[in-house]
Amino acid sequence: MGGLTPNKMLSILALGAMVGLLLLPIVVSMPALAGGGGTPAAGGPPPDVAKKADTPEAAKVEKARDVYYKTEGIVSGAPAPKTADNPQFYPRYNFESRVLLWIANQQHLYYGSFVLAVPIFCMIIEFMGIVSKDKAMAKKYDQLAYDFIKISLTAYSLTAILGGILIFTFLTLYPAFFGYLSSIFRPVMHIYALLFVAESGTIYIYYYGWDRMKEGLLKWIHVSMSVVLNVIGTTLMFLANSWIGFMMSPAGVDEQGRFLGNIWHSIHTALWNPLNVHRLLGNMAFGGGVVAAYAAYRFLASKTDEERAHYDWMGYIAMAIGVAFLIPLPFAGYWLMREVYA
Template structure:
């Protein structure tokens, strides 16, 4: 009589646990993916504003080349992340696929369509531009549009895991209360990171090519443009963040309370510390490159104080928002006040050590901010993988290959969702 083999027990990733390993790959993936999305949108815009000045076309070409590199790395990390998610959280994975079957088909189709537009846009750059610059730009915008479709569906799935709805059909699940706020918030977040990343790269290259007039002529204006993109998006982000937080509070008050007052509230403190650094660092860049010199103005001390009070009142949302928007208002005021100096700033102002270091620092802080915001959203639904539907206890109790009599991993249940 053949021996009956006992089914395999739950798979547990050694040392760091299932949740953390997926989280690490997710963070690496979104770092590359957000840059790819931001650059993919910026490239045809830069190409479109080129009016006889090859600088913007060269920037567009460089961004597209970097997009292909980051896109490839992002894709590899995404595949690894999905494979781990399928193997380590099979119940959640099968539930999500069934809830988003047709939107996933749309996302996959959009992904391949944008590839068919992106690769000719880069690899046949000059031949297509010689025949029709308008066609070439159209390919770039076409790729950007479909990558946004891809991202929007993924955001729909992520938002559903925090604020699920009971809808008829898979398309209704996409329209959950926090989907559009998340799409908008991440859209501008991509530009914060992409803009400051461009400035950081330009600052690093200026440091490497000191004394090279040709390098300074390219990288100094690149630093200024990247900085302005990052700062402009940063000034918008508090409004999109308020919209997103309000929707979370309305749709899932328990999740919102867990964010602000729960065991992971230190992440929210960290987030606002990083945001304060972004605002203060941006102001110091503006102050460093303006043409006129002077003492620190009283309004600047108010700006620094607002940043500090914003952090101190994290657990008092009304006061925190008051100081956040005071910080936004003052930052916009000084951007407008010093606009002429910023417009006139050239290599002499931009290729100085303090400006280069601040630009690199802003790039690093913007990446940390992006990672922290993503992590906060995931902790809001702990100990569930899909809030109020599937918990980590359910996942551990009934894995795909359950061993009779197996018990949940207590450490995994306490750690949180994937």
């Protein structure tokens, strides 16, 4: 313990806090995934019914069949709203609502894809620097990873702002729809929020702790934080994909759109896995292209040969990563479309 400096202690505590934030939502969500997160599981009665099992009201429990899984579950939610083309369901503000929603969604998707992909690049490149026996190459890899995360940090702030704008757009222009979707995924909404807080803390500690965690055990803790960061980011993406998948291929509800108590069925729709694979590959290809464009700009703006060489190499690595993930992307897209039209 004599070699345990305050910086090392701080790093270990920071890593422990991030791991705790990662595991807390998972622990909290386990009952939700198993039984609907406070709502009844597909095969069991809700808590209030269980308490009144010996009363006449127990006989009034309604069951229905899942439209996708074809299993029976206890009706635990209201039917999907029957909307009409009027201001109550679709408020109008002298502009096409779908265009506004598309703009907000598309911009959030652009930045979200970038900030999910770039930390994966950083994790791989930083690890390559650690295991490299050539000190000069190790330093180059470390600087490259630092440049990558520096770009990502700015984009992360914009992603959070655009996410808030997107939610505001849903609430303002499509209140009935968003209310229904929120009622279905209520058991995991708090998990999404906790993961977002955990990701924010992790990425800032990861970036600002770079110089203090350069060597030895501290460096391994630092690269471990990048693993935690990517696990959180990927989980966030998977949860967001479950909402998209539910919109296009509902599951966990009956033919009237009533929630049947099993949140895992609503998450794991027919399109969830194809969406996850397609978005992950797309994020990596998109992120590689954006970083390559940034490197090209910095190459042209550089005034020394050393800087030009660095940004030329950065652009080469980024483009190589982008192309590597672009090649399998059409196959993932084919799988997704095959499931859409199945």
